[in-house]
Amino acid sequence: MHPFSRLISKRLYVLLVALGIHAPVVHAGRPMAVDDAAIINPQGCELETWVQKNQSETQYWALPSCNISGNFELTLGSVRTVSDQDKQTAIVMQGKTVMKRLDTNGWGAGLVIGNQFDKDKSPAGDIYVNVPVSFSYMDDYFLVHVNSGWLHKRDSGRDLMTWGVGSELQVTERTGFTSEVYRQDVGKPYYQLGIRHQLIPNRLQIDASYGNRFNGGDNRFFSIGIVLSVDALIP
Structure with a gap:
């Protein structure tokens, strides 16, 4: 029986989702902004690509990643931002390693x-460091991720503390929901709710999300994306 069906009451389900909601470019996999304590399988590669529509601009993201040494995931991608006034492209370079592997019904850190x-x-440019800690429940059908980090903004010269708490709830073998709260810059934090579906398990995923800042206003955004995964692409 699927673990989700074992929940004894609707009240418990609401509590689990609430934990996730009240639970810099880093993420636990689309469509989350919060990162997890896991990396791609050794010699495997992955492409996360999505479009995010804000009130005043549209962002086009492409983040290919590969596990090049067994415990080191390298990402080299870009984001194209288009508005009525300007167009610009930023380069994203990121390295990630696991300090403690996330075990089923256990915890991990990266x-x-x-x-x-x-x-x-x-x-x-903007340099960032992040430490994701993940917790597994219900045989990996419910995950909680806690992030804490540091961001140096080059243009302003400011150093900022970043944080995030998010959850993943697998409701069927192929479909899951995500919820998170995170702060990656000055001002009030953001929240984001998302859904993901595996068209081809462990190979092709589609996803979508809605988010906003807690002060509301013109900070809401929508995104839609895909994730492509390949095993043993690196010799």
């Missing part, structure tokens, strides 16, 4: 270091 910079400027 380390992420990255850099995001305008392609027409110096590669010394």
Whole structure:
């Protein structure tokens, strides 16, 4: 029997989702912004690509990643931002490793270091460090991720503390829901709710999300994306 069906009451389900809701470019896999304590399988590669529509601009993301050494995941991608006034492209470079593997019904921890910079400027851009800690429940059908990190904004010279708490709830073998709260810049934190569906298990995923800042206003956004995964692409 699927673990989700074993929940003894609707009240318990509501509590689990609430834990996730009240639970810099890093993420636990589309459509989440919060990262997890896991990496791609050794020698495997993955492409996360999505379109995010904000009130004043549209972002086009492409983040290919590969596990190049067994415990080191390298990401090299870009984001194209288009608005009525401007168009610009930023490069994303990121490395991730696992310090403790996430066990089923256990916990794990990782380390992420990255850099995001305008392609027409110096590669010394916005530097970030993040430590994701993940917790597994219900045989991996319910995951909670806690992030804490540091971000250096090159243009302003400011150093900021970043954080995030999110959850993944697998409701069928192929479909799951995500919820999260995170702060990656100055001002109030964001929240985001998402859904993902495996068209081809462990190979092709589609997903979508809605998010906003807690002060509301013109900060809401929508996204839709896909994830392509390949095993043993690296010799």
